[in-house]
Amino acid sequence: MSAVRSLRKLGRAALLGTAPRGGLPNALEHVAQAHRRHHPGADLDALSRAYVLAESSHRGQMRKSGEPYITHPLAVTLILAELGAETTTLTASLLHDTVEDTELTLDQVRAEFGEEVAYLVDGVTKLEKVDYGAAAESETFRKMLLATGNDVRVMSIKLADRLHNMRTLGVMRPEKQARIAKVTRDVLIPLAERLGVQALKTELEDLVFEILHPEEHRRTDVLIRAHREAPDPLEELAEAVRGVLREARVGAEVLIRPRHHLSVHRYRLKRGQLGPCDFGRLLILVGEEADCYAVLGELHTCFTPLISEFKDFIAVPKFNLYQSLHTAFADSSGRVAEVLVRTHRMHRVAEAGVIALGDPHRTDGADDAEADRDTDGERADPTRPGWLSRLLEWQSHAPDPDTFWAELRDDLAQDREITVFVAEPGSTADSATLHLPAGATCVDAAYARHGADGHRCVGARVDGRLTTLATVLRDGDAVQLLMAAEGGASGPSPDWLEHARTPAARLAIRRWLEAQPEEPAGGTRAPEPQAVEPAADEPPRDDREGARTESAAVAEGLPERPVRLARCCTPVPPDPVIGFAVRGGAVTAHRDGCASVARMAASGRDPVPVRWRASARASCRVTLRAEAFGRPHLLADLTETIAVQGAAVLYAAVEPPRQQRVRHTYTLRLEDAAELPALMRAMREVPGVYDVIRAAQPAL
Ligand code: MN
Numbered sequence: 001m002s003a004v005r006s007l008r009k010l011g012r013a014a015l016l017g018t019a020p021r022g023g024l025p026n027a028l029e030h031v032a033q034a035h036r037r038h039h040p041g042a043d044l045d046a047l048s049r050a051y052v053l054a055e056s057s058h059r060g061q062m063r064k065s066g067e068p069y070i071t072h073p074l075a076v077t078l079i080l081a082e083l084g085a086e087t088t089t090l091t092a093s094l095l096h097d098t099v100e101d102t103e104l105t106l107d108q109v110r111a112e113f114g115e116e117v118a119y120l121v122d123g124v125t126k127l128e129k130v131d132y133g134a135a136a137e138s139e140t141f142r143k144m145l146l147a148t149g150n151d152v153r154v155m156s157i158k159l160a161d162r163l164h165n166m167r168t169l170g171v172m173r174p175e176k177q178a179r180i181a182k183v184t185r186d187v188l189i190p191l192a193e194r195l196g197v198q199a200l201k202t203e204l205e206d207l208v209f210e211i212l213h214p215e216e217h218r219r220t221d222v223l224i225r226a227h228r229e230a231p232d233p234l235e236e237l238a239e240a241v242r243g244v245l246r247e248a249r250v251g252a253e254v255l256i257r258p259r260h261h262l263s264v265h266r267y268r269l270k271r272g273q274l275g276p277c278d279f280g281r282l283l284i285l286v287g288e289e290a291d292c293y294a295v296l297g298e299l300h301t302c303f304t305p306l307i308s309e310f311k312d313f314i315a316v317p318k319f320n321l322y323q324s325l326h327t328a329f330a331d332s333s334g335r336v337a338e339v340l341v342r343t344h345r346m347h348r349v350a351e352a353g354v355i356a357l358g359d360p361h362r363t364d365g366a367d368d369a370e371a372d373r374d375t376d377g378e379r380a381d382p383t384r385p386g387w388l389s390r391l392l393e394w395q396s397h398a399p400d401p402d403t404f405w406a407e408l409r410d411d412l413a414q415d416r417e418i419t420v421f422v423a424e425p426g427s428t429a430d431s432a433t434l435h436l437p438a439g440a441t442c443v444d445a446a447y448a449r450h451g452a453d454g455h456r457c458v459g460a461r462v463d464g465r466l467t468t469l470a471t472v473l474r475d476g477d478a479v480q481l482l483m484a485a486e487g488g489a490s491g492p493s494p495d496w497l498e499h500a501r502t503p504a505a506r507l508a509i510r511r512w513l514e515a516q517p518e519e520p521a522g523g524t525r526a527p528e529p530q531a532v533e534p535a536a537d538e539p540p541r542d543d544r545e546g547a548r549t550e551s552a553a554v555a556e557g558l559p560e561r562p563v564r565l566a567r568c569c570t571p572v573p574p575d576p577v578i579g580f581a582v583r584g585g586a587v588t589a590h591r592d593g594c595a596s597v598a599r600m601a602a603s604g605r606d607p608v609p610v611r612w613r614a615s616a617r618a619s620c621r622v623t624l625r626a627e628a629f630g631r632p633h634l635l636a637d638l639t640e641t642i643a644v645q646g647a648a649v650l651y652a653a654v655e656p657p658r659q660q661r662v663r664h665t666y667t668l669r670l671e672d673a674a675e676l677p678a679l680m681r682a683m684r685e686v687p688g689v690y691d692v693i694r695a696a697q698p699a700l
Contacts, residue, residue, distance in 0.1 A: 034081035050094040057102035064171045079160040083352040089153045092120035100125045123154030156355045159200050166207040181211040196353025202260040209262045220265045227279045237337045244302045250294045257283040281338040292341045303329035418475040440501045442469040447505035455491050456484045470499040494595035495696035555587045556609040562586045569594035570623045572673045579610035620673045625695040628688045630662040645679045
């Protein structure tokens with residue numbers, strides 16, 4: 001049973017404490033017991049005083065549930081005590097809402113409990129605003145990381161605080177529940193994962209799952225209950241393993257570790273259907289690291305191992321300190337068990353992550369088994385794991401909170417996996433599930449599903465809505481891939497590379513592009529677009545363009561060189577641009593991310609930094625792609641809108657409609673690049689148009 005799961009009961013019991021003992025307030029009894037289990041010699045005096053002060057400060061305040069407010073800090077502290085947090089964290093945890101919500105000041109906390117406790121309380125007070133201070137989420141989050149960066153124990157308290165608030169969320173309005181659940185999903189769960197606090201993470205996941213996906217949660221719950229009614233076949237497998245290990249004289253504890261609801265749900269999506277062995281895993285706990293491998297040897301000898309499931313997170317620990325061996329085996333009747341093998345110490349770290357690391361300020365190694373930890377990199381400073389240092393480094397460079405926020409989310413998403421469902425229209429095959437890295441797009445889904453045949457993908461629907469292939473998929477999305485007929489002369493365009501996150505997709509696209517005849521690579525996309533609306537009053541090619549007036553951009557350090565804006569990607573201020581010197585002394589500026597940039601860099605050409613002139617009220621060329629549902633007069637309406645916005649059409653191409661979908665590509669001249677967002681907005685408002693994007697390739 002997970003440590004935290006047992007806390008629900010204790011949370012209530014904590015308030016019903018019996019007679020005082022040794023001066024300890026009744027209500028603190030369970031906290032003290034839990035704390036002593038992990039830290040037998042702990043001095044409970046500060047805890048007692050903190051409780052008394054918190055209780056008197058919050059007296060008269062009620063939680064929304066009607067319970068006295070003190071029940072909340074008490075429950076939060078119990079969660080942390082169960083996970084093995086040290087005394088200072090628990091002291092601060094009892095006081096964590098006092099400075100925010102009561103008359104008590106930070107100075108009073110400092111005078112009474114010292115600098116360290118005051119520092120933690122102050123950190124949590126700042127974090128508190130993340131939940132409810134909607135004004136500037138990103139800015140607050142930045143503060144939150146700053147607070148955490150100095151001491152990760154602040155985040156431990158925050159996570160426990162969120163867990164208790166999530167447990168008691170039922171009293172809130174449904175919209176508020178959903179809003180809080182989403183922040184928990186997007187920020188706190190990834191942080192719990194990063195900090196390695198598995199016990200908090202899994203419970204938070206289930207609470208979020210229940211709020212945001214009540215129907216799936218209910219269905220999963222029904223499955224789990226039904227499973228519990230019958231004897232668990234894993235019990236037989238566990239017994240077989242115990243026998244094998246006894247015979248081999250390997251001392252080990254063999255337990256069954258039930259999957260939490262979300263894990264069962266995901267596993268069901270992955271497997272289609274669950275067998276009776278799929279509701280849990282065997283957890284084998286041993287004394288020494290060497291015993292882990294001894295256990296593995298026995299399992300792989302006496303049963304049939306599923307080698308593909310074997311992972312060694314002992315030799316290569318995860319970023320968040322997690323260590324274990326993972327494997328799976330089948331017994332003689334073909335029943336498969338997944339297995340985790342770890343030492344007791346690894347187990348504690350797996351459950352409690354940084355919370356189990358003890359007092360980061362104690363350097364004398366007195367904190368029980370943690371002294372041997374100080375030698376290896378990321379683990380040497382538990383207050384500041386490596387990823388956190390990287391984040392703080394970023395945040396000092398990020399130009400604004402929003403950029404920082406976006407980067408942070410990306411970083412948190414990095415190690416996560418999403419599951420999507422794919423089905424082809426008209427296909428008789430059942431829908432399949434795909435596991436993709438977070439951030440994957442429809443392009444990735446196409447290649448994951450079809451291998452090199454992903455080239456034939458011409459569009460996608462996500463949750464029934466037609467969308468661009470660049471769309472980033474989210475966990476649980478239902479994706480319908482629209483495929484061109486087999487043998488059709490279709491193929492990926494270079495901008496797919498910008499949208500492909502998985503190596504498999506990127507490799508396939510590169511290979512295809514390299515096999516194509518020379519430039520322009522984008523033009524090979526078939527069926528061949530039909531050029532329409534030939535450039536009315538402009539010459540079809542203007543080789544002096546970009547050089548005929550003062551260039552809109554200037555090459556750093558080479559102000560005399562004319563800068564031309566590349567035709568392939570038509571950069572517009574304020575796009576980030578990269579230059580390359582070309583024959584004749586000019587510099588061509590490409591959009592950052594243009595396929596040509598990668599090609600030039602790969603062929604060893606040195607980039608030249610280029611910046612836009614501040615005065616750049618430059619006329620510019622831009623290529624836009626409009627994705628729309630086909631309808632009569634669409635083309636006329638679009639070109640009219642473009643004209644009304646003051647832009648001139650230089651080239652236009654319309655691809656033949658597919659699946660009622662049409663793609664128009666326009667290369668336009670704009671008198672002022674600053675008008676571009678307004679133009680794109682106006683085009684999006686044309687009925688039938690569902691997206692307008694900057695294209696990576698010009699209209700032919
Ligand atoms: Mn709180």
